[in-house]
Amino acid sequence: MTTHDITLTVNGTAHDLTVESRTLLVHALRDDLGHTGTNVGCETSMCGACTVLVDDEAVKSCTLLAVACDGSEVQTVESLVDGGELHPLQEAFAQEHGLQCGFCTPGMLMTSLDLLAHDSDPSREEIREALEGNLCRCTGYQNIVNAVESAAQTMRAATDGGDRGGD
Template identity: 70%
Template sequence: MTEHDITLTVNGAEHDLTVEARTLLVHALRDELGYTGTNVGCESSLCGACTVRMDGEAVKSCTALAVQADGAEIRTVEDLGTRHDFHPIQEGFQEEHGLQCGYCTPGMMMTALDILEENPDPTREEIREGLEGNLCRCTGYQNIVNAVQNAAKEMQPAAVADGGESDDDPTPATDGGEEL
């Protein structure tokens, strides 16, 4: 069983560590480096509780070897915001009661960031699709969808300004030719 010296940059801090080839990224983060905000919920890559962002993309850290992440930039829930200075996504979850036991929540939020980066103004259906890889057993998802929508509004201040009305009345400017 080979051992490997790797470097992980987690939330901006560089860590050198030695891992067995088989060590999963999530175990390196939790057991070796103490980033226990990232949870393990299954072993079949389905629940998404272990989702972190690796080089800017949401990945399931239970389905990557630590050695594969050598040199990568990892971002975990610990880097989002503090209780006094929430990231909009955290704020969304708090305001919309998007969590109950909280176990799936870190992974849920890391995926939500991906969704919102791809699509700053997702529909409810798009959010549900985007969260396909994250299971929650407590909330029934409805308030999670609300939380992500809430965050989307917060993160797109410009869209909020006229977003509320433009839903009912799309592109009024280009429709000017049509008169009653």
């Protein structure tokens, strides 16, 4: 088996890894680095449970080879908590009942984070479009859309007030 030495910066920390050519990013994150918030769902990029940010773009890590990410900045759901304080998206998902079993939630959060980084005031339709590649079997999507909308409002208010906002 061919192996490759790669460097991934995950949630701000650089990691040197030796991975097989066939190692998927989701497995490097979970198995090699212990970032188990990134879930393995369908393994076909259909469900979105594995969504992370790579170089500030939402990607499905179950079909992306780790070697393709050599030198990249990767952000997982674990990065959202700041000193024990939940990110506004996490708070909104809890308050708006945007989660039940929680399996899809990491992917929903990371996709939503990407959306809000590019559009701080998306319409409900834009939220639905952004999340169309993320499946949830438990909630129905209304509360998830409500949560993203609520988080966007909180993040805009925090940015206007100089608070933490979209960190």
